[in-house]
Amino acid sequence: MIEVGRLCVKIAGRDAGGKCVIVDVLDDKFVMIDGNVRRRKCNVVHLEPLSEVIKISKGASHDSVKAEFEKLKIPVWGTKPKKAAERPKKVRGKKKKAEEAATEAKGKKKVTKKAAPKKAKEKKEEKPAKKPEETESVEELLGGEGEVKAEKKE
Amino acid sequence: MVAGRHKSRSMRRVFRKTPGGKVVVHYRKKKPKLARCGSCGAVLKGVVRERPYKLRNMPKTKKRPTRPYGGVLCTKCLRKLMIEKART
Numbered sequence: 001m002i003e004v005g006r007l008c009v010k011i012a013g014r015d016a017g018g019k020c021v022i023v024d025v026l027d028d029k030f031v032m033i034d035g036n037v038r039r040r041k042c043n044v045v046h047l048e049p050l051s052e053v054i055k056i057s058k059g060a061s062h063d064s065v066k067a068e069f070e071k072l073k074i075p076v077w078g079t080k081p082k083k084a085a086e087r088p089k090k091v092r093g094k095k096k097k098a099e100e101a102a103t104e105a106k107g108k109k110k111v112t113k114k115a116a117p118k119k120a121k122e123k124k125e126e127k128p129a130k131k132p133e134e135t136e137s138v139e140e141l142l143g144g145e146g147e148v149k150a151e152k153k154e
Numbered sequence: 155m156v157a158g159r160h161k162s163r164s165m166r167r168v169f170r171k172t173p174g175g176k177v178v179v180h181y182r183k184k185k186p187k188l189a190r191c192g193s194c195g196a197v198l199k200g201v202v203r204e205r206p207y208k209l210r211n212m213p214k215t216k217k218r219p220t221r222p223y224g225g226v227l228c229t230k231c232l233r234k235l236m237i238e239k240a241r242t
Contacts, residue, residue: 012233014220
């Protein structure tokens with residue numbers, strides 16, 4: 001009964017109930033199995049042989065077993081490749097931090113339009129008090145920005 | 155003196171030594187019964203005997219064996235079932 005190509009059902013362990021095929025006979029107790037189970041060494045006692053026999057070579061690869069099983073329309077065990085999750089990157093150095101801050105600020109402006117004009121108003125109030133001489137130029141600049149933002153808001 | 159509600163044996167008694175050397179009795183809730191096989195009634199191995207609040211914080215793999223009918227049937231009954239299924 002125990003021979004290369006014999007279809008079996010595994011009756012013990014986590015793969016119990018799965019159909020498999022004997023790929024290699026290791027000794028009088030153990031065989032190598034593959035199919036709808038993990039490819040592994042298995043005790044003969046843990047297998048229930050079926051009447052069918054597949055034509056496969058001794059020590060056939062998982063792919064060839066898979067091809068044979070697909071002909072018989074038996075599902076085959078396999079792993080799905082995992083995608084590596086994105087990790088937050090640590091940024092070192094002042095320049096890079098400044099760049100990040102700039103990019104974040106841009107994002108915020110786009111997302112929260114209400115918050116941006118308020119900040120501009122605050123700047124207006126603060127800066128003239130500190131430097132009364134440059135009020136005109138600063139106000140012009142800030143005013144210009146504010147207008148642009150107001151337009152955006154509208 | 156034992157409090158009236160603790161006179162019945164519905165609670166488990168645990169003896170604890172205090173730092174002062176006294177032995178005091180703590181009352182705990184009893185553990186549930188052992189898990190048993192659904193078909194033959196044998197005691198199942200690898201199934202935790204705890205109250206639900208402890209099982210909730212436990213990983214699934216620690217609560218029952220990782221195999222079909224794990225935590226429901228014993229291995230002998232599982233083998234019989236699988237052989238029956240294979241032969242029909």
